[in-house]
Amino acid sequence: MAKKPSIHAYSDRTAFERLMVLMATLVRYPGVGECKIKESEKHRNALDAVRAKVLELGSEFQWPPDYPAPATLRKDLETLRDYKILDRRMYRWGYYLGTGAMTLEELQVALHALASQAQYQANPIARRVYQQVSKRLRGLDVEAQGKLFYPVRSHLNRTIVETDPEHLRGSRRDTLFAQLDRLETAILDGQAVELSRSLDLYGRDRYGSTRIWPLQLIYHDIAWYLVYEYVETGQLAVSRLNRFRNYCRFLNQQRPLTIQEQRLEAAHGLLENGWGLYLGELDEQQAELNGTLEPISVKVRFFPPVVNFILEGERRHPHQHIKLGPKDRQGEHQYVDYSLPLPERSLEEFLLWVNRYTDRAKILAPESLAQRHLQSAINLLARYSSTRDRE
Incomplete structure (x- = not known):
């Protein structure tokens, strides 16, 4: 005689979908449900923040406006703990599932690199991300006995210029660092931009506006640089970010990311053949890339x-x-x-x-x-x- 199947708490389709939506919420919004925003603030109900996102995502399934109730959601979170999807500890700085696409060891390596960029290379975006992630992972670091954030490896080369847009705003040092978000978007979208150069320390009279295809941001020795291609000539160049003004205007010109990658590869070929960051004039570059320039x-x-x-x-x-x-x-x-x-x-x-x-x-x-x-x-x-x- 066949064994009578037992009815699971999530056998009902609605309950199962609710649990899936909760998991999808934690994947899509890592850190949701932070207990307090700042050390000086009082604790707030983390469940409210999680529920708000669940309700937002649940609306796609035509759920009732107030479904699920807080008590139901609390039970679902406990179920995730039972199945080891969430750990049995407080998620004071927000809920998240596992370590995403990485193992714990891979996460440590990524954190070390991120911490170095945030602290020594003064990357403002890396600093913001590291602060958020390090808060979120405090509980995991406690379980790892402080080993998660210990800087086993670090890149100590320190930038010699200010990079934080908050510190630069309104000062004489107002530079392209204030436009990094737009610049990175332009790189990935194959978007031509107009920049304005404020300094030319090499006597080549390259001041004022210039139209370029931005290709990559690189850190070298003491500062951040931009690898780019001139729109009009196709000449490749590398320039210090702080020598451009706080100005980045999108032009009505775009190209595929494959072209961006090809031109970036050409720039790195010149960097590998040469010494330092100067890529030469256009005729030199063309001859060098064609293999006709005698070294x-x-x-x-x-x-x-x-x-x-x-x-x-x-x-x-x-x-x-x-x-x-x-x-x-x-x-x-x-x-x-x-x-x-x-x-x-x-x-x-x-x-x-x-x-x-x-x-x-x-x-x-x-x-x-x-x-x-x-x-x-x-x-x-x-x-x-x-x-x-x-x-």
Whole structure:
């Protein structure tokens, strides 16, 4: 004789749909039901906030206006706890289901990267997201004994300019950081924009309005930069965000995201071939991307005590070559030769890198770059010898 089936509490279609809508609500609105908005405020009923969203979503199923009742919703939340979909703890900073598309370990890695961008690279969007997520996950961090937010890895390169739109508003430093939301939308929508440049520190007279296709925001060394393509010429460029004004106007020009990706890939190809962020003029770029531009062979000899620092940089440049010099009586290399092919556009930034090693570096090729390096040393000596500049 067949066993008589037991009737489940959610066997009724309406009850089952109600539970599904509750789960859908927690997925769609992670953090819903925050017990208090600020530390100084009194607690409020978290269930009210959850119920408001459930009622909103339930209206799509033609439910009665006040369905479900608070007591019913409380029972449904308890059911989710019974099935381990929600943990048995307080969700003081809002309900959420699991860790979304990630495992707990993957979530930790993502949180570390987000925390670094929020704190050191001063990304205002990352800061806002991290503050929200870290509040939401406080209970989970308690269960993990504080390990969830411990910064096992961090990227300490710190921006040297103000990036927070709230701090920039109304000041002389009012910059493009105040338009990041619009700029990111333009990137993903393939939307051409008009920006206004306020600073040109390289003497190329590029001031005022400019029409571009924004491609990517990148962080490099000490600041945030924008990778973009000029609308009129197709020339690729990289510029500091803070050197543009607080102005971003959408133009009546759009293109597919596939084109955005292709042009971004071309920009990164130029970055990989070169040294630094300057991508050169249009004719140089076209020749380089077509493979018809002959690179310049650059060679620098480094001396102790920086030899080991140079040897340490195995991945400093994808096309580098390092040759060891002879050893002295102590078994240490007397010098090391560092060579690589570079486009002419990158020689200025490469020279700036060599200059950081002062008298521990000597440029062997090309001769023109060696003479510039020597002249810098002569100018430095003259600077220190001048009685006028001693105070």
